[in-house]
Amino acid sequence: MAAPSYGxxxxxxxxxxxxxxxxKVRDAGYRNWDCITPFPVHGLDKAMGLPRSIVPRxxxxxxxxxxxxxxxxxxxxxxxxxQLIVGGKPLFSPMFAFPVSxxxxxxxxxxxxxxxxxxxxxxxxxxxxxxxxEHIRRGMDDQFFIVIETRDPxxxxxxxxALLEKAGGKNISELEA
Amino acid sequence: MSxxxxxxxxxxxxxxxxxxxxxxxxxxxGLVGLAVTALGAAIMPDRHGPVMSYLVGIxxxxxxxxxxxxxxxxxxxxxxxxxxxxxxxxEHALSAFKWLFVLFIPLLVLAWVKPGFVWPWMDLTHxxxxxxxxxxxxxYQKKSxxxxxxxxxxxxxxxxxxxxxxxxxxxxxxxxxxSDGDIKWTFMNRKTAALGLPIGALTLSFAAIYWxxxxxxxxxxxxxxxxxFANCVRGALAVGVIIMIWLWNRGDYxxxxxxxxxxxxxxxxxxxxVFWAYITFSQYFLIWNANVPEETFxxxxxxxxxxxxxxxxxxxxxxxxxxxxxxxxxxxxxxKHKVVHSKIKPIMWWILAVILVDMCxxxxxxxxxxxxxxxPFISLNLLWVFTSVVGIGGVCVxxxxxxxxxxxxxxxxxxxxxxxxxxxx
Numbered sequence: 001m002a003a004p005s006y007g008x009x010x011x012x013x014x015x016x017x018x019x020x021x022x023x024k025v026r027d028a029g030y031r032n033w034d035c036i037t038p039f040p041v042h043g044l045d046k047a048m049g050l051p052r053s054i055v056p057r058x059x060x061x062x063x064x065x066x067x068x069x070x071x072x073x074x075x076x077x078x079x080x081x082x083q084l085i086v087g088g089k090p091l092f093s094p095m096f097a098f099p100v101s102x103x104x105x106x107x108x109x110x111x112x113x114x115x116x117x118x119x120x121x122x123x124x125x126x127x128x129x130x131x132x133x134e135h136i137r138r139g140m141d142d143q144f145f146i147v148i149e150t151r152d153p154x155x156x157x158x159x160x161x162a163l164l165e166k167a168g169g170k171n172i173s174e175l176e177a
Numbered sequence: 178m179s180x181x182x183x184x185x186x187x188x189x190x191x192x193x194x195x196x197x198x199x200x201x202x203x204x205x206x207g208l209v210g211l212a213v214t215a216l217g218a219a220i221m222p223d224r225h226g227p228v229m230s231y232l233v234g235i236x237x238x239x240x241x242x243x244x245x246x247x248x249x250x251x252x253x254x255x256x257x258x259x260x261x262x263x264x265x266x267x268e269h270a271l272s273a274f275k276w277l278f279v280l281f282i283p284l285l286v287l288a289w290v291k292p293g294f295v296w297p298w299m300d301l302t303h304x305x306x307x308x309x310x311x312x313x314x315x316x317y318q319k320k321s322x323x324x325x326x327x328x329x330x331x332x333x334x335x336x337x338x339x340x341x342x343x344x345x346x347x348x349x350x351x352x353x354x355x356s357d358g359d360i361k362w363t364f365m366n367r368k369t370a371a372l373g374l375p376i377g378a379l380t381l382s383f384a385a386i387y388w389x390x391x392x393x394x395x396x397x398x399x400x401x402x403x404x405x406f407a408n409c410v411r412g413a414l415a416v417g418v419i420i421m422i423w424l425w426n427r428g429d430y431x432x433x434x435x436x437x438x439x440x441x442x443x444x445x446x447x448x449x450x451v452f453w454a455y456i457t458f459s460q461y462f463l464i465w466n467a468n469v470p471e472e473t474f475x476x477x478x479x480x481x482x483x484x485x486x487x488x489x490x491x492x493x494x495x496x497x498x499x500x501x502x503x504x505x506x507x508x509x510x511x512x513k514h515k516v517v518h519s520k521i522k523p524i525m526w527w528i529l530a531v532i533l534v535d536m537c538x539x540x541x542x543x544x545x546x547x548x549x550x551x552x553p554f555i556s557l558n559l560l561w562v563f564t565s566v567v568g569i570g571g572v573c574v575x576x577x578x579x580x581x582x583x584x585x586x587x588x589x590x591x592x593x594x595x596x597x598x599x600x601x602x
Contacts, residue, residue: 042601052512060510087468095465098458 006129006177007033007149008160010169011138015041018144021167022047025146028163032152036130036145055116062112063105070101129175147175195427200578207571211280213564225544227561228295232284234565236388237412237536238573239277240405243381244413245270246340247406249347250377253370259441261597262433262587266420266577267413268351269584271344273576278337280569285330297543298324298394306549316395324394329387336380343373351588358590381406389536392543396475400460407453412532414446415525422518429586436516437600443515446528450509454502478542482550489554493538501531537562 012018015037022035026049035044074097078084083091118124130136130147139145146169148160157174164172214234217227245267252260284295293300293311298320301312311317317324346369354362382402390401398404421439424430464472479490505528514520541558542551552558588594 042599056510056512087466089466095462098462 004177005150005157006175007147007152007155008157008164008172009130009133009145009147009175010164010167011135011171012144012146012169015144017168018146019044019047021146021164021169024167025148025163028154030148030152030154030160032149032155034147036136036139036147038140038142038144053120055113055120058116058119059109059113062116063109065112066104066106066108067101069108070104071097074100129177132176133173135171196578196581200575200581203571203578204575205571207568207573207575210564210566210568210571212568214561214568217561217564221557225294226556226558227565228284228287229540229544230558230561231565232295232388233533233536233540233562234569235277235281235284236540237533237566238273238569239281239384240409240532240536241412241416242270242274242277242573243340243377243384244409244411245416246274246343246347247374247377247381247410248413248417250343250370250373253347253366254374256367256593258593258596259438259600261591261593262430263417263421263438263442265351265584265587266424267417268344268348269580270416270573270577271348272580273573274337274340274344276572276576277569278341280572281333281337285333288326288329292326296329296391296394298391299326299329306545320394324391332383332387336384339376339380343369343376347373351591352584354590355585355588360592363592378402378406381409389539392540393475393478396472398460398464398472398475400456400463404453404456404460407449407456408532408535411446411449411453411528414442414449415528415532418442418446418521418525419529422522424586425518433587433598435600437602439516439518439521440512440602441600443509443521446525447506447509447515450502450505450528454506457497457501478545478551479538483548488551490538490542490551493534493554497531497535497538500527501535533562533566 010021012021018035018037019041022044025033026047035041035048037044071094075092079092085091089096130145135143136145146164146167148155148164154160161172214227214231218224218231221227248260249264249267249271251257252264287294288296288299293303297303298311298317301310301317303311305311305314308314322328347366350362350365350369353359382405385402385405389405390396390398418439421430421434421442425434461476464476479494480487481491482488505524508514508524514524537554541554544552544558546552587597591597
């Protein structure tokens with residue numbers, strides 16, 4: 001057992017088992033852990049104590065940058081770089097810069113949202129330690145798992161194992177990193 | 178568990194008597210509002226103010242009901258699930274369409290008795306500012322097949338007939354399903370929606386054109402019906418949220434609504450904020466960009482006087498830009514502002530207030546002084562706008578509250594009711 005350990009995995013048979021076990025792990029103060037379920041379990045994020053995603057803030061930043069990019073681009077090209085009077089309109093007006101700014105707001109928001117999401121969840125991920133676990137495929141079918149990582153500051157092989165046992169976890173085993 | 182609660186909610190209504198009492202109060206307040214408006218029209222030296230204010234009031238209240246009608250139709254056509262528990266409140270409110278028709282009759286009568294008093298094109302001898310009469314105006318003559326008293330009357334009757342008919346069908350199907358649980362009512366609603374959506378789109382567009390846009394019949398904008406629709410839905414969503422919170426606080430909706438219902442309706446309100454801005458900006462931008470006098474005069478009336486000085490409507494326009502778009506847009510970006518009751522409620526009242534200002538912006542500048550400049554926004558007319566909205570709104574609230582005890586709180590036998598009760602992000 002010299003190989004570095006990724007963490008502990010415990011198996012649960014039903015959604016309520018998993019849900020209540022998640023609440024116990026959350027209350028024990030763990031941070032680096034996850035639930036693996038074959039389908040979305042409503043309310044599990046709350047049971048895990050997960051806060052709302054910060055992706056919307058990244059989106060907002062993207063949107064603001066997009067809007068400013070549009071406005072300054074039209075201002076710089078029309079008012080500074082190549083002055084040309086068209087249709088008796090001023091060299092710069094937020095009025096005609098608006099459609100471009102609006103489009104860029106949407107575009108940059110979309111980029112920031114997708115980019116922020118991928119940055120935060122680490123996808124695409126070609127390898128994950130749980131994939132080595134022999135029963136992991138049941139997690140796509142009819143079983144539920146909780147994985148607690150060794151890098152969690154509260155991780156302690158004996159205590160964490162005891163916690164998972166107390167929470168009703170079965171087949172608790174160590175995952176190879 | 179929650180559906181058991183819902184099934185008994187109506188029977189165990191915490192305050193059935195208070196609903197009736199509130200209804201009576203609403204009717205009293207409404208009648209007082211109508212009486213004060215009528216008094217204003219009777220005693221004011223220039224009766225245009227109170228009458229145009231009344232037009233603002235009835236357009237405002239009708240727009241909210243149209244929005245509710247459209248939301249129910251959209252709900253059925255897309256087979257939505259989350260909004261099932263809220264839909265019933267809109268169905269109750271639709272009962273007010275017939276009263277809005279009754280309240281519109283004075284304007285119809287006025288159109289026949291004193292043509293041109295409200296809508297200047299109805300009086301062919303009306304002197305246009307600086308270029309002859311309406312009857313001699315080529316722009317009127319070309320539009321006279323559309324803009325004439327018979328068409329106006331017939332169309333207005335057709336609008337209300339369609340809205341009352343669609344509402345009656347939706348209400349009957351939904352209410353009857355409560356007792357027999359027959360799936361055929363769901364299918365009937367879907368058919369009503371398929372037929373009702375085009376009817377609704379056409380009638381609301383033409384209502385906006387006849388009642389509001391034709392006040393300046395020289396002007397044209399293809400965005401107008403859509404602009405009106407955006408306000409209709411925004412108003413309906415705002416009232417929807419206010420009703421949800423009211424029924425929550427009273428206890429009716431406890432155990433029925435969850436955070437996600439507020440999140441969903443808040444997102445919809447946010448989306449329609451953007452939609453309203455898109456339409457309103459596009460209308461302004463296209464006219465600004467083309468810079469053709471036939472179109473720009475409409476905005477000029479709302480920005481400058483004949484001597485070039487800025488008038489009050491310029492600032493009202495800015496209030497619309499910031500108050501009707503930026504404030505709700507930035508505010509509703511936040512998740513918390515959509516789901517915390519005390520946070521979403523004030524912005525919904527705010528949106529309602531600004532819709533009213535938008536209606537004023539579109540209707541009131543038709544009142545002009547001797548120079549052809551629009552009369553200012555801040556005037557005694559605001560009082561008549563207020564009394565009209567209180568009057569007509571009071572009658573609508575009364576109608577809603579009268580309908581409220583006649584059906585269950587939520588459509589308990591709708592096929593999607595359990596999905597709605599457990600609505601999740």
